[in-house]
Amino acid sequence: MSSNEIQTERSMIIFVNGQETQISNGHTAHDLLLDLGFETRPVAVEVNKEVIPRALLPSRVLCEHDQIEVVTLVGGG
Amino acid sequence: MAHTAVTIACEEKSQPSLKVGNFELASRLVVGTGKYASYAEMAECLDASGTDCVTVAVRRERLLNTAGENILDHLDLERYTLLPNTAGCFSADDAVRVARLGRELLRDLGNKGSEWVKLEVLGDQKTLLPDPVGTIEATQRLVDDGFTVLVYSSDDPIVAKRLKDLGAASVMPAGSPIGSGQGILNANSLRICLEYLKDGDPEYPVIVDAGVGTASDVAVAMELGVDGVLLNTAIAHATDPRTMALAMRSACTAGRYAFLAGRIPRKRYATASSPESGRIHESS
Numbered sequence A: 001m002s003s004n005e006i007q008t009e010r011s012m013i014i015f016v017n018g019q020e021t022q023i024s025n026g027h028t029a030h031d032l033l034l035d036l037g038f039e040t041r042p043v044a045v046e047v048n049k050e051v052i053p054r055a056l057l058p059s060r061v062l063c064e065h066d067q068i069e070v071v072t073l074v075g076g077g
Numbered sequence B: 001m002a003h004t005a006v007t008i009a010c011e012e013k014s015q016p017s018l019k020v021g022n023f024e025l026a027s028r029l030v031v032g033t034g035k036y037a038s039y040a041e042m043a044e045c046l047d048a049s050g051t052d053c054v055t056v057a058v059r060r061e062r063l064l065n066t067a068g069e070n071i072l073d074h075l076d077l078e079r080y081t082l083l084p085n086t087a088g089c090f091s092a093d094d095a096v097r098v099a100r101l102g103r104e105l106l107r108d109l110g111n112k113g114s115e116w117v118k119l120e121v122l123g124d125q126k127t128l129l130p131d132p133v134g135t136i137e138a139t140q141r142l143v144d145d146g147f148t149v150l151v152y153s154s155d156d157p158i159v160a161k162r163l164k165d166l167g168a169a170s171v172m173p174a175g176s177p178i179g180s181g182q183g184i185l186n187a188n189s190l191r192i193c194l195e196y197l198k199d200g201d202p203e204y205p206v207i208v209d210a211g212v213g214t215a216s217d218v219a220v221a222m223e224l225g226v227d228g229v230l231l232n233t234a235i236a237h238a239t240d241p242r243t244m245a246l247a248m249r250s251a252c253t254a255g256r257y258a259f260l261a262g263r264i265p266r267k268r269y270a271t272a273s274s275p276e277s278g279r280i281h282e283s284s
Helices: A003-009 A029-036 A054-059 B039-049 B092-109 B132-144 B157-165 B187-198 B215-224 B241-261
Strands: A011-016 A019-024 A044-047 A050-052 A067-075 B018-020 B023-025 B029-032 B053-060 B081-084 B116-119 B148-153 B170-173 B207-209 B228-231
Touching: A011 A029, A019 A029, A029 A044, A029 A054, A029 A067, A044 A054, A044 B092, A050 A054, A050 B092, A067 B092, B029 B039, B029 B241, B039 B241, B053 B092, B081 B092, B081 B116, B092 B116, B092 B132, B116 B132, B132 B148, B132 B157, B148 B157, B157 B170, B157 B187, B170 B187, B170 B207, B187 B215, B215 B228, B215 B241, B228 B241
Parallel strands: A011 A067, B029 B053, B029 B228, B053 B081, B116 B148, B148 B170, B207 B228
Antiparallel strands: A011 A019, A044 A050, A044 A067, A067 B053, B018 B023
């Protein structure tokens, strides 16, 4: 196994909406939405308190212990 | 005598009646989308209310149930401008974050509501009254960030003026605590808010946000001269929400007409409506 493969198979811990979540190393914010089944849903994503525009999600590589918020719209006054 | 043409736009879709920043709304009612028994009922009530602007909240997407309905499946985005709120935020930091998330959500949807926000920075869970210090800080930061800020405030005229001076596009004083249904508790404070906010700027929009319990509360607010009313629970939790939505719509229009018409002064004693002269028992 090459060092590259070892690298891609490693996983890391991030926090998604407060829940500890394991993802593969090198995962992007867009990959995370795919994992969650949210890629076609109306959501916005924040990484470490910074909103990431949807167009930039594929280029936003996630890091160990990143704090992710995935939000949507709900009824409210 | 020629009558002045009735040009009130309360119910005329052809021309906007409520202008907030660059936003123009046909209805003076802004209606919330929370607390309805079902999305179908919500959609019926919004339709009955005549509103063209509805508030929505930003919340975490559920991680475990992706099959659930989304409110957007039940809102016609061609018909309604969404007004995202920062409800549930107890600090300026959280409110700014939620406002930016809401903006991103609405931009992605192509809804013009992306560029404005109903700002709430709450003081405590029991009263849900605004925290004036946090509200002022968040208003400044969101205005600097390019938002059109509609800010939920207490009915304190001094705070209201400060918020306007910071660049809020509309100050929205509470009639009474959120969801309390107590109506307009301090009409005098609202009158002073209106005087201060509209001084030299009569078109500045002032919207009563929170506290409405029934239709007469909307009429009272509109008669005071506010430009619009934002409500949610009074419709959503009425015994018959759809009929209450109709009542709110009528009250808003009635109150607006009454304000424009100008009420008579209050007097302590009676004034007869029928002629004093010509009564049959009068001596000639």
